[in-house]
Each structure stands twice: as C-alpha cells, then as structure tokens.
Amino acid sequence: xxxxxxxxxxxxxxxxxxxxxxxxxxxxxxxxxxxxxxxxxxxxxxxxxxxxxxxxxxxxxxxxxxxxxxxxxxxxxxxxxxxxxxxxxxxxxxxxxxxxxxxxxxxxxxxxxxxxxxxxxxxxxxxxxxxxxxxxxxxxxxxxxxxxxxxxxxxxxxxxxxxxxxxxxxxxxxxxxxxxxxxxxxxxxxxxxxxxxxxxxxxxxxxxxxxxxxxxxxxxxxxxxxxxxxxxxxxxxxxxxx
Amino acid sequence: xxxxxxxxxxxxxxxxxxxxxxxxxxxxxxxxxxxxxxxxxxxxxxxxxxxxxxxxxxxxxxxxxxxxxxxxxxxxxxxxxxxxxxxxxxxxxxxxxxxxxxxxxxxxxxxxxxxxxxxxxxxxxxxxxxxxxxxxxxxxxxxxxxxxxxxx
Numbered sequence: 532x533x534x535x536x537x538x539x540x541x542x543x544x545x546x547x548x549x550x551x552x553x554x555x556x557x558x559x560x561x562x563x564x565x566x567x568x569x570x571x572x573x574x575x576x577x578x579x580x581x582x583x584x585x586x587x588x589x590x591x592x593x594x595x596x597x598x599x600x601x602x603x604x605x606x607x608x609x610x611x612x613x614x615x616x617x618x619x620x621x622x623x624x625x626x627x628x629x630x631x632x633x634x635x636x637x638x639x640x641x642x643x644x645x646x647x648x649x650x651x652x653x654x655x656x657x658x659x660x661x662x663x664x665x666x667x668x669x670x671x672x673x674x675x676x677x678x679x680x681x682x683x684x685x686x687x688x689x690x691x692x693x694x695x696x697x698x699x700x701x702x703x704x705x706x707x708x709x710x711x712x713x714x715x716x717x718x719x720x721x722x723x724x725x726x727x728x729x730x731x732x733x734x735x736x737x738x739x740x741x742x743x744x745x746x747x748x749x750x751x752x753x754x755x756x757x758x759x760x761x762x763x764x765x766x767x768x769x770x771x772x773x
Numbered sequence: 774x775x776x777x778x779x780x781x782x783x784x785x786x787x788x789x790x791x792x793x794x795x796x797x798x799x800x801x802x803x804x805x806x807x808x809x810x811x812x813x814x815x816x817x818x819x820x821x822x823x824x825x826x827x828x829x830x831x832x833x834x835x836x837x838x839x840x841x842x843x844x845x846x847x848x849x850x851x852x853x854x855x856x857x858x859x860x861x862x863x864x865x866x867x868x869x870x871x872x873x874x875x876x877x878x879x880x881x882x883x884x885x886x887x888x889x890x891x892x893x894x895x896x897x898x899x900x901x902x903x904x905x906x907x908x909x910x911x912x913x914x915x916x917x918x919x920x921x922x923x924x925x
Contacts, residue, residue, distance in 0.1 A: 567793075580808060770837050
C-alpha cells in the first residue's frame with residue numbers, strides 16, 4: 532500500500548540536491564558537496580564584513596514572543612478538515628487513528644524544540660529524566676498548545692513503563708461527535724501523536740494512544756496512555772545507579 | 774587566528790549542515806588572507822569530519838548525565854578541541870577548532886550555540902522542512918556566518 536507512506540512520520544528524507552546544483556546566491560549549504568559548498572570566499576567574506584545583504588524579514592522576527600490567541604472556530608474548522616481528509620483516505624478506524632497520530636507526530640517534534648527555546652535556554656535545563664519530560668509536556672507544552680495545563684499526570688500502578696496524561700476536555704475534540712458505529716474512535720489520537728513526536732525526538736521512545744474515559748461532568752475526558760520502550764526504562768535505571 | 778569547523782548532526786548521526794570558517798577578528802596574519810576563510814591545512818581538513826563523528830559517542834555518554842544544553846569541551850585530538858551543544862530534540866551542534874595560540878573564549882562559543890539554536894528552530898518551523906533534512910537554505914547559511922563573525 533504505497534499510499535500509506537504519505538503521512539507516516541518522515542524523519543529521514545535527505546535533501547535531493549546533487550553535485551551539479553550550483554550556488555546561485557553565494558550562500559547555502561549543499562549536502563552532496565559538503566563543507567566546500569559554503570566555504571568563505573573573497574566575495575562572501577566582503578558581503579559579511581560590509582553587511583551589504585538583505586535578510587529575509589520573516590526570519591528576523593523573534594520566536595520568543597508570547598503565543599498568539601487563535602480563534603476556537605478557525606481551529607475547529609481546520610481540525611474538522613484534518614479529520615475529514617484522513618477519514619476519506621483511511622481503511623478503517625485503526626487506520627484513521629494512525630493517520631491522525633502521524634499528522635500530530637511532526638507537530639510534536641517541532642513544537643518541543645520551539646517551546647523549549649521559548650522558555651529561554653539560559654535558565655532552563657534539558658529534560659533527561661522520564662518524569663521531568665512528562666511534566667514538561669503536561670505543563671509547558673500543553674499550555675503552549677491549548678492555553679491550559681493538562682488535568683492529571685499519573686503513573687500506572689501495575690505496569691512499570693506506562694504513564695498517563697489526562698485531559699478532561701481536549702481542545703480539538705470539543706465539537707467532535709463520534710458516531711456510534713465508529714466504536715472507540717477518539718480524534719484526540721492527533722494529540723497523542725503530538726505527545727509521541729515530542730517524546731521520541733527527546734530520546735524517550737514511546738507509543739502513545741488516546742482513550743475516551745468519561746467521568747461525571749466531563750464526557751470528553753481523554754486518557755493519553757504512554758508506553759515507554761524498554762530501552763528507555765533501562766537507560767533511566769542505569770543513570771540512577773551511576 | 775583560530776579556525777573552526779561547525780557541524781549540525783541529526784538524530785540519525787548524519788550531518789545536516791557544515792561550515793568551515795576562521796575568526797573574523799583580525800589577527801596578525803597580514804592582509805593577504807581573506808577574512809573568515811579557514812586556515813586548516815589540507816591534511817587537517819580531511820580528518821575534521823572524522824574527529825566530529827568520533828565525538829558523537831562521547832556526547833551521547835554525557836548527554837544523559839548532564840542536563841545543560843551546552844556540554845562544553847567534550848573531546849580533543851592533537852591540538853583540535855571539540856565543543857558540543859545538544860538541543861531538546863537531540864540535534865547536536867559540534868564545533869572543532871584549533872586553539873594553537875591558546876586564545877579561545879568559552880562564553881563566545883556558548884553564545885554562538887545559543888543563537889544557532891534559535892536559528893535552527895526558526896528553520897524547523899518551515900512547513901517544507903522536516904526533522905533530519907539537510908539545512909540548505911541560503912538564508913540560514915548567511916545568518917550562521919553572521920553569527921560566526923559576531924561571536925568567534
């Protein structure tokens with residue numbers, strides 16, 4: 532099924548530049564050539580020294596600005612389209628959840644770096660413990676994405692490598708009404724994908740799934756079940772010992 | 774005048790970006806040289822990618838015990854020093870440099886890495902860029918070189 536490749540997490544798509552691609556603007560790295568593709572020449576050197584360059588103004592903006600407010604309607608319509616689009620291509624409920632997960636994955640990878648940079652690298656620390664990265668996702672990352680922190684963060688009592696992040700009303704599923712014959716489909720699989728992407732790129736390999744577990748007063752309450760890979764657990768135990 | 778070799782290594786241990794340069798601050802080496810052009814001799818140039826690559830193991834040993842972004846000096850090889858920085862998403866910034874004349878500024882390298890991280894994150898926000906792609910944008914290259922000029 533070649534179509535399935537479309538939205539799986541693509542992490543290793545090398546650039547398609549070749550040796551022949553010439554450097555039109557004097558700047559730019561070409562991975563097929565290596566370090567000699569962007570070495571400093573007399574021309575680029577004088578450009579750098581004399582500052583006779585026009586920088587792309589979009590990139591000049593600081594990324595440390597406080598997050599903007601986005602209208603809930605436009606977000607919901609966008610998510611509606613996302614679900615609709617994935618639904619048309621999917622072959623079943625499991626497949627639809629996988630597709631939503633895959634779309635969220637890349638957001639997670641990128642948003643992790645962004646929110647860490649926004650926090651300010653000078654005073655913050657790199658998260659290297661399971662509990663710390665989970666707390667970071669539960670509070671800082673959640674706040675950046677949804678404007679509030681997640682409701683609960685729990686460790687499974689029976690299984691060593693399972694953790695849960697619980698949100699009483701995930702923002703994206705606010706207006707989603709799952710038809711009865713769709714079983715236990717939960718569109719927050721998209722958010723599960725975001726968590727998975729963030730954890731994976733931070734080096735804590737995990738599988739994340741979303742499950743609806745209604746409680747009185749919050750019918751949309753969703754549990755994000757995080758199952759860490761065994762290697763993550765054993766690595767953590769090693770660093771604790773040493 | 775120190776020369777530097779800067780690399781960004783992705784999560785698959787492949788280089789995403791490389792840059793060879795020298796300090797733009799004028800040394801006593803005369804006006805015949807192009808400012809900023811690296812002064813590594815040819816046989817050092819060849820081994821730079823190997824020195825960088827061999828330091829990845831050392832970085833991975835340190836990164837789970839040290840919760841700083843900037844890891845400081847992690848390795849050295851016949852007069853070449855290697856300093857490293859790891860982002861939250863496990864992208865490694867590695868810089869190899871010769872500090873033959875002993876003049877090197879730890880703080881400047883740290884600052885350079887911090888601002889590079891910001892540039893990298895901006896590049897990451899590009900919808901046409903996904904993690905572990907090579908950083909081929911001319912604008913990124915130019916900005917890294919401006920940072921190099923500013924700090925090193």
